[in-house]
Amino acid sequence: MLELRPCCECCGTDLPPESTEARICSFECTFxxxxxxGVLAGHxxxxxxxLVRRPIxxxxxxxRHPASTIRKVKPQGCVAA
Incomplete structure (x- = not known):
């Protein structure tokens, strides 16, 4: 089951469970x-x-299965892979 992480790992923008702006990889890293x-160019x-749109x-x-509340944000921001 997806964790539905609460924010972008790069900039910290809030991404509530119903957000259509959330993008994830197959490991559920969230942006x-x-x-x-932009900076990640889809990777x-x-x-x-x-990186693909996270389902709602x-x-x-x-x-019954709430979203995660643990915020993971890179202190240095993100650079392309």
């Missing part, structure tokens, strides 16, 4: 659309994998 399409700086978990399922 905002701006960082994913995860951690694994080099493709339906509200009734979110109640």
């Amino acid at each position: 905002c659309a701006g960082c994913a399409g 995860c700086p951690n694994c080099g994998g493709e 978990r339906p509200a009734d399922r979110l109640a």
Whole structure:
């Protein structure tokens, strides 16, 4: 099950579970659309994998399986992989 991480690892922008701006790789590293399409050019700086739109978990399922609250932000920001 996806963690649905709460923020962009590059810039710290909030990405609530219903956000259409969240992008993830296959390891669930999470970035905002701006960082994913900008400095990262569509690739995860951690694994080099493709960044794709994160699916939205339906509200009734979110109640039973809540999103993560652990914020992971790179102190130095991001650079392309």
